[in-house]
Amino acid sequence: MFAREREVLAHVEYELGASDHSVTLLTGEAGIGKSLLCMLIEADAPQHGVRCVRHSADDYALGTVAWLRSMYAGFGLPLPLSADANTEAHLVDGLAAGLGRLAHHVNHRFLLILDDADGLDNEELSIVERLYIASGKAPAPFHLVLAGLPTLRDRLAGPGALALGEHVRSRLPLNPLNAEESERYVRHRLHVAGSTQMPFSRLGLRSLRDDGKGNPKRLNALAQRALERAAERGEQNIGERALGFVAREVLPQHARYWLRRYRKPILAIGAMLSILFVGGFAVWVFTGHSPSRPKSFVAITPEQALAKLQDALPPPETGAVRVWGELLARWQVSSKDTSVANAINCDALIFPGFACVSGRGSLDQLRRFDRPLVLELDDAHAKQQVLLVGAGDDAVRLYLGGKYVELTRDAFDRVWKGRFYAVFRIDPAMPNKLSRGDSGEGMHWLALHLAPNDPKLAEPSIFDAATETRVRNVQQRFGIAADGVVGPETMFALSSLETEGPHLARGVP
Template identity: 75%
Template sequence: MTLVTGERGIGKTLLCMLVEADALSRGIRAVRHGEGDYALETIAWLRSLYAGFGLPLPLSAEANTQEHLVDGLATGLGRLTHHVNHRFLWILDDAEELSDDDLAIVMRLLVACEKAGAPFHIMLAGEPSLRERLAGPDAPELASRIRSRLPMGPLNGEESERYVRHRLHVAGTTQMPFSRLGLRSLRDDGKGNPRRLNTLAHRALERAAERGERSIGERALSFVVREALPQHAQYWLRRFRKPILVAGILAAVLFVGGAATWFLTGHSPSRPKSLVTATPEQALEKFKDALPPPDVGKVRVWGELLARWQITSKETSVANAINCDATIFPGFACVSGRGSLDQLRRFDRPIVLELDETHAKQQVLLVGAGDEAVRLYLGGKYVELTREAFAQVWSGRFYAVFRVDPAMPLKLARGDTGEGLAWVLARLPRDPGAPTATPPTSFDRSVEARVLGLQQRFGIAADGVVGPETMFALSSLETDGPHLARGVP
């Protein structure tokens, strides 16, 4: 008998399947049972061994007891051995689910086959708890029959990366979707477990597709770990149990606030519900039905927006961000105003849109915009709606957040100097026809001309002054941060 052990998801079932597939070519008849078979009565899976090894099933009721089935199976295999040169293998996957009574029957069959002269082998595959169970003082008699042990350990770092690259190659991709740090984070968080690696990679790719992101980095993987691994929150709770107790009521309030923010943000579905093909009346009716209560929807929408910017509860709260102050916290600003979908589309950033008064000024998140349709997050689900239909419920009001230099003043105009000017100059598009020169040290006429060009390009009031909307436009030129989803028609 062989014992194969390893953590859940390490590849034991795959190994069992490969052994079963390769057995016949080596003159071995194999039968594989798993957790689903053990849920049946013992007599049922004993009878399935007859069919698996090619033996006729006993028909009489007297021969369908456990004892008769075991003896009949051993006798049949012994008789079959004299006619064909075959060995017999019984693979028991998920063997930790077997009760002591079931293991006793396995032992009885093994002994009966020895007496009948049948070359009968058993492969037990289970989690480490099975190994501990068979090594304990109350171990079943079966433990003494184990001749070889195969512990399956986790992949090391290099093997984990090779595994991810192999899976991507099999899937047919020609580009690595993970950045160098993202791949390293996936490797570390996967902990060498193929199933865990699959879960994290699949959710990371799915999330990147939802957001139209071409490269998955370390921060995105950190978000996916919190979302895809249920035990993650419990791990941090155990790790910081003593500091929480010492901090007392204050720490408890912070923890509850963070947990409330997480749960109220909701989780996005894999695919948006398309209302594009419905008539405008039907689409708007379904759109209204999908809207959550205004207060709940607003919290979830702003929570999703902050999550896309990878803003944590340590930096600010959803309740604080909803106020849309000019500076939410140093380096992160908010701007509000009125505009058209075409104008907001140029910014290429997710933006909160406020519906008209008929819909209680509810807020939704614009996550994608095309020539004919928009993709919206309603605070619980995604929908796609034609621009024509959405224009009937949107008031034109929007709220947007963006990263900015903490030293940036609220406004920069001609004649101003300072650190904020350097941030503006680093992002202002240069005039292709202008000669390359040293950057100006003050907000002069040339800078004003470049600001006017940018404002005209984004449809902002062209006054040559760098205000909140112009800062948002400059920030949107950066590749970092979330962008509108691609593929919206």
């Protein structure tokens, strides 16, 4: 055993002797040695007068009732025979009462070790907590050791943690082996296996140690595959180069590992993707059409164009989700920031630093904003939403939620009555409105956008008469009501002056 195992065993032994109740949390990454420690604790417990039961993932798979019944047998208690007593609540209470009676007569202490406890769901962990509390009321000296991945530690700590976390007295992280311990571990395993000589060269052993990252499971997997490969090739000495080849086969972060493990499915998927790619390319070449190339309705009459537009529109709900999803993608907003369903509501602040504004305007006004915007069609088209991605003097380019089309402005004016929605990035400190006399938060952002090329004017200041004049000039330039007040629409206009972010497509006639 290394120092870490001895420390954990000594700590658990101390908890068993120092109090009647304790919960110890043992966490570490997969393969670090948690199960071995659980077995060592189980083997050491009887020497201290402790009756111990150890369960793992195989026991949890039996179901909660069968799992609880197995604890009766483990602690030497008679199983309840009544059908009514074989419910989770009755089994927990009966187990605690039985442990209390047993402790009173034979003066035993009890230890429950739950290995792979990260595999227990929240309901099962609440049952464990109930058993722990019930044993304290019985009373029965009851100790609990939980072993699992670091995710278990996160579930039992911090805001919103499970109630069981409140009873944890000791949190013992199982750290990886250091370089010296890793090498000792490999030598020990070879000695146990009966090896009389070291099959790894000095550089090979160092490579094995480095790639193993102090994880016994990784060390075992690398060493075993290296020995198999050496036996296949008749090699007597395993060097650094061989270990590098083995690491690419064994460790999941290398593509070779996945190719070796899932070779047939990967080949099948690759073949299907190749067929789809070749087929799509052939369609693109021979038809002259690309899925992303806009379909032009410019050369036909407005009536014909509107009929084709109606046929191309998806269902309104589907179209809205796709259109807003495309708009968020163009702004490089990920699902971690917000959802499409949340963005569709167009709240004034979708999330800190990202705002939404809605209003009415003309197509020429929207061209001045030079940003992709969501446009709402008239009632005859069920207020369908489309994305304006380009606008010229004679035509507009729209994304309908699956395909791009180009319409003449005359045809589009027949189905759009001016309603639009726009998103933009904004300083999180910016208030909802700024007007003459205001100061403080938001003034720095406003001054920078009103005078981006004048460092003196870019300093935060009070909203004075000169600032109000500049705001009115911007509002007149963008066709906004020139009231000198910086509201959501004016903020959107100012943000559109930035070069960053998406812009309307060029080259639309």
